[in-house]
Amino acid sequence: MLKLKRPTLLVDKSKTLRNISAMAEKAGSNRVTLSPHFKTHQSREIAKWYSNAGVQSATVSSVTMARYFADDGWEDITIVFPVNPREVDDIDALASICSLTILINSVDAVNMISEKITNSIKVLIEIDTGYHRTGMWFEDKPGIGKIIDAVNSCRLLTFEGFYCHSGNTYKARSLEEIATIHTHTVDGLNFLKKYFGESGIKLSLGDTPACCTQTYFKGIDTIRPGNFVFYDLMQAQLGSCKEADIAIAMACPVVFKNSERLEIVVYGGGVHFSKENLMINGKCTFGKMIELMPDGWSESLPGCYLSSVSQEHGILRVTPEVFEKRHIGDMIGILPVHSCLTADLMGEYTTLDGHTLDHMSGAKFR
């Protein structure tokens, strides 16, 4: 067993590799390219696990993240966040060292970008088919057409196609609901492709729930899911994965016990897990307790869950049996609700054999 002192984010490499190869195989059998979203892991070393599996294209959510991976040799990078014109110099510099695709959702943004760039950049327009976060409404053909025209009028910008993140699948309550949202998105993108002339227009989408559970990818060129690399309790609740597929877990030292409330308090709070939570069995849950073992961890222990977090404290509600077996100074394992945010806060990973893997946000030795 590893000797750990503080809250530590463990990664099970074999589970992670399994998750990666399952998605790569699914992409292959559905004849779509996998350009995984790296915002979940934000790690150069984990990115290499992808390239070992044949992945050559990366999707990211910020210019900074694109730079992080470009500097490590990734040559085909797509930033699926609406372009921030204030970063145009950084974007232009990036485009000089890799094949860069950015997201542009307005004529204003095209104009601000096109004035200042000196390198060729590919452009995706983000399409909203019902998530209502960002992107052009898929029925707004005149609005979309104006952006395409603006892009086409700039010598260094190339209109590449349409992208959609159907984040509304995260609110689905059944596989049928995920299927309905996904089918609507695929059909919406194909409708636009046909309307704007078919040839050369590429379609991509990327939400883990749909990419994991659906097989309808008609006309789609690229999928960009990210969370599946680790999964988490949210994805397990959605049906994207089984709990056994979750590839990261927090290890947290026990610092206090209260026998009357059957509570175990760990060093591990909002600055480690984030404050993301889920209703599971009617209870507000910030994580589920597992048993740490030298080669990984057990299934979650029934009736034992992280019921609240403050800055550094995490409070676990446990059964009387588990309460008796755990002592101050023990390490307790906890599956996170949202792996992207937990990894971002922790800033590094520890493998089961004790190696440290990088994360872009950097370790804080919490």
Place this chain on the structure above:
Amino acid sequence: MLKLKRPTLLVDKSKTLRNISAMAEKAGSNRVTLSPHFKTHQSREIAKWYSNAGVQSATVSSVTMARYFADDGWEDITIVFPVNPREVDDIDALASICSLTILINSVDAVNMISEKITNSIKVLIEIDTGYHRTGMWFEDKPGIGKIIDAVNSCRLLTFEGFYCHSGNTYKARSLEEIATIHTHTVDGLNFLKKYFGESGIKLSLGDTPACCTQTYFKGIDTIRPGNFVFYDLMQAQLGSCKEADIAIAMACPVVFKNSERLEIVVYGGGVHFSKENLMINGKCTFGKMIELMPDGWSESLPGCYLSSVSQEHGILRVTPEVFEKRHIGDMIGILPVHSCLTADLMGEYTTLDGHTLDHMSGAKFR
């Protein structure tokens, strides 16, 4: 106006200094020592603003944080988080370079610590008067007595007194309710001091809502509030401060607008603000919009608030007038719900005149 590219955490130094001197004056007039909790700012440079105001003692929430400030010359540090025996070597090393006080809430922890230390360490026992997070229940005199005996039997540990964080004031709905919780805590601590023999036993407490709004500090030696240095929307809602006292604000670039939903999307999401939220006027609020100005910022704009965040996206609901005036590429100011978590995520501060201040967690150039 500062030239900013990405989400940036602004700090108004004059407001911060005002908040610090107001609390220092309050402590002075109530004859209690102010040992401010540094977990809110986690900044060596902001810590210096405290020492300039005469503060000599620091309160922190982790061993790592204690090390951060000890290495910068702080000589009197109290860690108000239940001791984690796995960090005993780090604790012992710290005690060799500063006057260190730790929190011990069980005989088990005393035994694990006392076996391994080689330097003198002072001990506070944490008391629970109703928050029910950690600490010994204030009526459990036998249990508390056993810990004191265990501490006294270790040559290098010195029992110093009792500490209570009445975090339940954060759930209060009125100043009367804060007063009731606080009075109960002060009386509970005095009851224990009297029971265990008065002389030499020191009492301390520290929650911003009570320290800001109350004046009853009978028998209390030290107060340890932290959040008041910046305040935030949560404290304004509790009545600890006015909105005008909030000393930090996020500046976020506009990246998308949707006229039908009157939404402005900014680069600034859960990895910048955290996912902490509040119900304000019946609406789930992740922040309030302000007008950024060269010398600070305006009051919050009525009807304009951060209504949701995902990893990098923040969605503002705004009025038609504000919607028209804001364009892609503009910087928008937002007051945070919880300044401790926002600062921890951002990892650095920018003053209004463009200087960068450190934060222990380190800048991620998000």
